[in-house]
Amino acid sequence: MRLTIREALLSFRRAPVLSALAITTIAFALFVLGLFGLVVINLRSTLAQIEERVEIVVYLTRGTPVEVVTVAIGDIQAFPEVQSVNYVTEDQALERARQELVEFQGVFDDLTQNPLPASLEIRMRQGYRDSRSVRDVADRLRGFRFAEDVRFGRDWVEKLDRLRGIAGVVGLVIGLGFAAASVMIIGTTIRMTVLSRAREIHIMRLVGATDGFIRRPFLLDGAMKGALGGAFAIVLNYGAYLAVSRGLFEAAFFSVEQTTLFLLFGTVLGLAASAFSVGRHLPQV
Numbered sequence: 001m002r003l004t005i006r007e008a009l010l011s012f013r014r015a016p017v018l019s020a021l022a023i024t025t026i027a028f029a030l031f032v033l034g035l036f037g038l039v040v041i042n043l044r045s046t047l048a049q050i051e052e053r054v055e056i057v058v059y060l061t062r063g064t065p066v067e068v069v070t071v072a073i074g075d076i077q078a079f080p081e082v083q084s085v086n087y088v089t090e091d092q093a094l095e096r097a098r099q100e101l102v103e104f105q106g107v108f109d110d111l112t113q114n115p116l117p118a119s120l121e122i123r124m125r126q127g128y129r130d131s132r133s134v135r136d137v138a139d140r141l142r143g144f145r146f147a148e149d150v151r152f153g154r155d156w157v158e159k160l161d162r163l164r165g166i167a168g169v170v171g172l173v174i175g176l177g178f179a180a181a182s183v184m185i186i187g188t189t190i191r192m193t194v195l196s197r198a199r200e201i202h203i204m205r206l207v208g209a210t211d212g213f214i215r216r217p218f219l220l221d222g223a224m225k226g227a228l229g230g231a232f233a234i235v236l237n238y239g240a241y242l243a244v245s246r247g248l249f250e251a252a253f254f255s256v257e258q259t260t261l262f263l264l265f266g267t268v269l270g271l272a273a274s275a276f277s278v279g280r281h282l283p284q285v
Contacts, residue, residue: 018192019225025185026229027236030266033178034237034254037262042252054129056138056152058120062090064146072144073120081128081137086121090114117148184273191277218278219271226270230263 060069073085088096093116122141124134138150205214234254241253254262 022185022225023228023232026225026266026270027232029178029181029185030230030233030262031236033174034233034262035240036174036178037258038237038241038251038253041254041258045252054124054134054152056122056124056134056141056150058122058141058144058147059149059151060118060120061146061148062117064118068146069118069120072146076120076122076141079137079140081124081133083123083125086123088119088121090116090118093117093119188277215278219274222274222277223267223271226273227263227267229270230266233266234259234262 069087073087076082076085091114094114097116122137124137128134128137134152138152141147141150238253241251244251
């Protein structure tokens with residue numbers, strides 16, 4: 001094992017320019033992938049904030065007894081999709097309208113009777129904020145006799161679903177594309193290293209070295225290049241995150257777990273690319 005590590009480290013000394021170029025190229029490939037990952041993280045954070053506002057409003061028939069409403073609130077809160085139910089009286093609805101619609105203050109002052117109905121504001125649990133779940137609950141609420149109207153913003157809930165789906169597909173496609181590019185870069189680097197050491201490998205075979213023994217330093221070399229490239233990419237992504245947070249808007253960065261996974265991804269990527277390149281080119285040496 002010690003010999004394997006020493007040989008892998010010697011590859012950096014034998015070809016410092018090539019190694020630096022490989023690490024830098026991997027870093028920039030993973031940097032672009034990391035940038036898109038940050039976009040996805042912040043987009044998901046924004047979508048989560050929007051999802052929290054997904055609610056169903058049930059407008060009550062005027063004159064519905066409070067006792068009936070109280071029993072109905074208990075029944076609705078028993079729905080597995082429902083997080084909370086808020087009862088808004090007619091007076092509370094009018095006061096809210098006065099505060100939010102200041103430009104119509106004169107109209108409100110001239111009112112002799114409150115035209116706004118009481119309502120139930122129903123928020124959905126996490127995991128049930130998609131259009132199908134919201135629509136199912138809305139259909140059940142229409143079955144209550146006191147429900148004069150049920151609204152939930154069907155159009156924007158469906159648009160939220162589509163946006164969530166598009167973000168997932170685009171993220172997967174771009175992630176796979178940059179992963180493939182990184183594999184090609186590392187594989188090319190390992191191929192050049194194998195070819196540059198062809199004579200040394202031939203001598204090692206003459207003295208009885210197995211292909212497994214010869215292959216191990218190359219695999220470790222690729223894993224180290226992938227890990228260093230991933231670490232460099234994290235530094236670049238953090239610089240981009242600071243620039244955006246200080247100059248444009250408050251953004252979110254990778255968590256400790258996500259950073260660890262990113263470094264592990266770079267390492268595994270380098271190892272996989274090395275294994276592919278060595279397996280393909282070592283028999284030709």
